[in-house]
Amino acid sequence: MFVKKAIVRRVAGAAGRLFICFMLFFFAAVPQSIAASDQSVEQRVQRLERLLANQNLIDMLTSLKALQQEVSNLRGDLDLLNHELSQIKKQQKDIYIDLDQRIQDLDGRVTKLRISPIIPSVDLSGDATEAFGDEVVSVEAEQSALSKEQDYQNALAILRDGRYDEAIQAFQIYLISYPTSELAANAQYWMAEAYYVLKSYESALSHFQKVITAYPESRKISDAYLKMGFSYYELQKWAEAKGVLEKVVSDYSGTAAARLASRRLDKMKVEGHL
Numbered sequence: 001m002f003v004k005k006a007i008v009r010r011v012a013g014a015a016g017r018l019f020i021c022f023m024l025f026f027f028a029a030v031p032q033s034i035a036a037s038d039q040s041v042e043q044r045v046q047r048l049e050r051l052l053a054n055q056n057l058i059d060m061l062t063s064l065k066a067l068q069q070e071v072s073n074l075r076g077d078l079d080l081l082n083h084e085l086s087q088i089k090k091q092q093k094d095i096y097i098d099l100d101q102r103i104q105d106l107d108g109r110v111t112k113l114r115i116s117p118i119i120p121s122v123d124l125s126g127d128a129t130e131a132f133g134d135e136v137v138s139v140e141a142e143q144s145a146l147s148k149e150q151d152y153q154n155a156l157a158i159l160r161d162g163r164y165d166e167a168i169q170a171f172q173i174y175l176i177s178y179p180t181s182e183l184a185a186n187a188q189y190w191m192a193e194a195y196y197v198l199k200s201y202e203s204a205l206s207h208f209q210k211v212i213t214a215y216p217e218s219r220k221i222s223d224a225y226l227k228m229g230f231s232y233y234e235l236q237k238w239a240e241a242k243g244v245l246e247k248v249v250s251d252y253s254g255t256a257a258a259r260l261a262s263r264r265l266d267k268m269k270v271e272g273h274l
Contacts, residue, residue: 097156097190148183151174151178152183152186156190159190164194165194165198168195171190175187175191189208189211189223192207192210195207196230205228208227209228222257225244232244233268242273246261246265
């Protein structure tokens with residue numbers, strides 16, 4: 001009986017110790033499992049955040065590509081508009097030059113109509129060489145006028161063709177060859193215009209001023225003042241531009257030059273230069 005009790009006590013003690021070991025193992029494993037679970041949740045959250053961040057980045061890249069394409073399209077449209085504007089400006093200049101030439105031709109015809117023909121008197125009883133001499137002089141004068149007109153037309157054709165440096169030289173030669181020509185003022189003006197197109201604004205100013213001082217009766221005076229104002233504008237000399245353009249508006253009211261001067265003054269106001 002005593003031995004049996006001892007065996008029971010030993011078994012009970014062993015079972016107790018085993019239960020205690022199990023409980024210790026259980027309570028030791030639970031926190032690890034919880035920690036592992038928490039870590040797994042954190043990883044999942046981080047993964048979702050990365051996915052969302054990647055999606056946002058993809059959306060941003062897509063929007064950026066769309067904007068780049070739109071900018072590219074706008075640049076293409078702008079280049080096309082600039083080309084069309086350049087063509088329009090060239091056409092306007094050609095029309096203006098052609099109109100100016102037509103006016104010159106009409107003036108020449110009117111002048112010829114006003115001048116009565118000179119018929120040399122021939123003395124049949126005397127020496128006829130004097131009469132023939134007068135005829136020779138008349139022919140030479142006519143040939144000179146034709147040559148003068150042709151040289152001007154040649155210079156104007158070079159300008160129309162867009163060869164502005166050559167046009168400047170041609171008009172310079174014309175002014176040297178025919179300083180008193182009725183077309184001298186026009187030649188001076190178109191030479192200044194060629195400098196303006198070449199963006200040599202200081203030279204353009206000088207030659208437009210020559211139109212005003214050397215040919216005060218010319219119809220190109222208002223245009224010369226206008227282009228002087230434009231040249232000052234391009235040189236960013238706002239006060240000088242304002243003064244000249246206002247003079248065109250006041251002194252040549254109702255003309256095309258006055259309207260263009262008024263528009264440029266309005267533009268200067270918008271740009272904050274006045």
